Amino acid sequence: MINALNVDGYRGWSDHYDTVVATIRVPVVVDGEEKLVSAGQALNLLSHPDRAVRVAVFEAYGKAWQEKSQLFSDTLNHLAGFRLAVYRTRNWDNVLAEPLAINRLDEKTLATMWNVIEKHKATFVSFLNRKAQLFGIDKLSFHDVFAPLTLDSEPKKYTYQEGADFILTQFAKFSPKMASFAKHAFEQQWIEAEDRDNKRPGGFCTDIPLEKESRIFMTYDGAPGTVATLAHELGHAFHSHVIRDEPFENTNYAMNVAETASTFAEMIIADASVKEAATKEEKIILLEDKIGRSIAFFMDIRARFLFETRFYEARKEGLVSADRLNTLMEDAQREAFQDALSEYHPQFWSSKLHFYIADVPFYNFPYTFGYLFSLGIYHQALAEGSGYEDKYIALLQDTGAMTTEQLAQKHLGIDLTKPDFWEGALEIAVGDVEEFLNLTNDLV
Ligand SMILES: [Zn+2]
Known part of the structure; x- marks a missing residue:
């Protein structure tokens, strides 16, 4: 019965989201020419190397989503409402029950992972501050976070x-x-x-x-x-x-x-x-790109997670207005980025497709998990050398057959609900930032 109702229930709302997004037009000026671009094109312009372009597009982009915020808040509220109604009939009180089951993951593991990330946040804030200095600004804006660094040297090309x-x-x-x-x-x-x-x-x-x-x-x-x-x-x-x-x-x-x-x-x-980078500039650009992944997984995705958990709790009490969604989103971003940015993207809850995927609730945190899980494995592999190969292959062979905790226990001998393994993974990400800070010291 739930499957039959899905079609015009939350799948219907998920489809509706796509319909509304397709009507978004963002006015931008590119090469002196004014034009209307789609949401996807505007998003690409948000990582334009010219900061003046980003600033203008970011403002127009926020406005374009804001104009349709009532349509998006209806959509998100009903999608979540449908899901919560299903959970109630299944006697699931915890909104994480379904995503954790999909990922065969224990809630304790998830909590430990986030705690270890939070513990090391200061390092990643230093990275954002340094990037701001390299851009010649006080603090980064939301659109600067993933914008490319432009230095004199271009990284080597490989045929x-x-x-x-x-x-x-x-x-x-x-x-x-x-x-x-x-x-x-x-x-x-x-x-x-x-x-x-x-x-x-x-x-x-x-x-x-x-x-x-x-x-x-x-x-x-x-x-x-x-x-x-x-x-x-x-x-x-x-x-x-x-x-x-x-x-x-x-x-x-x-x-x-x-x-x-x-x-x-x-x-x-x-x-x-x-x-293998030949010059210091090349090394900085490559490291910056690499650290960008940590920023995405530890801060951007963290904000999405905080927003979604809080939104679902609020939704249990009734409809959540567009204004309230903006506030929940901005608060979550402030917290996840530890106030390191000068401006945030409160309409992100409407611009991010991931919040509207019907089949997969909490679409984002598995990526943070996957990233850190492989960093942790990489950390062990570096320590153990070539003997690691068979262990690694045996782990991959069991990925479809057991829970994540069993997998880690059996093949890596570790308890994922404890911080040790996660600390090792973070060590690599933190090391990259430290190297970046050293290399860019004399550039600011
Ligand atoms: Zn992939």
């Missing part, structure tokens, strides 16, 4: 062949099996990476279970970021490869561990490119 060689060499240091698998994927041309016009953006890896093979789609432009993306997708393919002979029911793993192999592979490459 496709060089990128492939780099990946194979670096993979081999951690896992010869992973390297030989990647070599096979290159040789069998499983990767469609051509940089051409009219190609859909983004990258993904898809499986052909009956063939026990994978295919990768992406656009390779030679920047270090795309070498890391290629490694990321190869990590996904490797995960499918090692799990291919498990019983089919055991090959379906949850969101929070789905990114383990990919992020691990990406970390190997991102770390190696920083180490």
